[in-house]
Amino acid sequence: MNPETVFFPLLLTAKTCAVSLLLFLLLAVPLSYWLAGKRGIFAKAVELFVTLPLVFPPIALGYMLLVVLGRNGWIGQFLETFGLKMVFSQTGVILAAFVAGLPLVVKPLQAAFSTPEARDLEEAARVCGLRNFKTFFFISVPLCTKTLLAALLLGLARASGEVGITMMLGGNISGRTNTLSLEIFNSVSRGDFDSAAFLCTILAAFAALIYVALYFLQPKRI
Known part of the structure; x- marks a missing residue:
């Protein structure tokens, strides 16, 4: 087992999970709150795209993103004007992890923000003069703390094990875009079963x- 074949995928996976977690906090949590309070067609369309990674094959979704974000895609061409390259880069790997974990963060939080108890307390806060921004941070989020932590853990778990979307966007380039999951595939392909077993253990x-953390976040029965 070559330590170099283990160290880089481990480092890249840790980096991917850390950035994905930050993106979940900055984007997925507000998106969940927004979806919980909207019922229009646009909101349903956004919800459809968020849920897509749960119901669509990852390799097919990765191909769709590759077409859109590649050099010939209109978003890819626009991003390249700013020097941003999404395909076959670590940025693409992070995007793949974020997309894969997004529905596991959004859906539980959306349900938690939509409960009658949460809505009643939010309305009471607004009646008392609290602005929407402060209501979100001081009322809505504290009410859903355990759900938030559980959702983040689920999204993180999904991001750490993503393969299909990552392979399409990142390209599985050794020493550049090969995460732990992809390196397991590479190790088995070249017959290095010791490395594959070690990476699986990690x-x-x-x-x-994550399972232990989720267990302690569950409400305890009396």
Whole structure:
């Protein structure tokens, strides 16, 4: 087992998970709150795109993103004018992880923000003069703290094990875009089963930590 084949995928996966977690907090949480309060056609369309990674094959979704974000795609061409390259880069790997974990963060939080109890307290806060921004941070989010933490953990778990979308956007380039999950595939392909087993052990340990954290976040029965 070559340590170099283990160290880089581990480092890239840790970096991908850290940035994805930050994106979940900055984008997924406000998006969940917005979707919880909207019922229009536009909101339903956004919800459809958010839910797509749960119901659409990852490799097919990755291809669609590759077409849109590639050099011939209109978004890809626009981004390249600013020097941003999404395809076959670590940025693409992070985007793939974020897209894969997004529905697992948004859907539980959307349900939590939509409960009658949460809506009643938010309305009471607004009647008392609290602005929407402060209502979100001081009323809505504290009410859903456990759901928020659980959703972030689920999204993180999904991001750490993403393969299909990452392979399409990142390209599985050794030493550049090969995450732990992709390196397991590479190790098996070249017959390096010791490296594959070691990488699986790392992912299994990470999954076990997430499971333990989710267990303690569950409401305890009396």
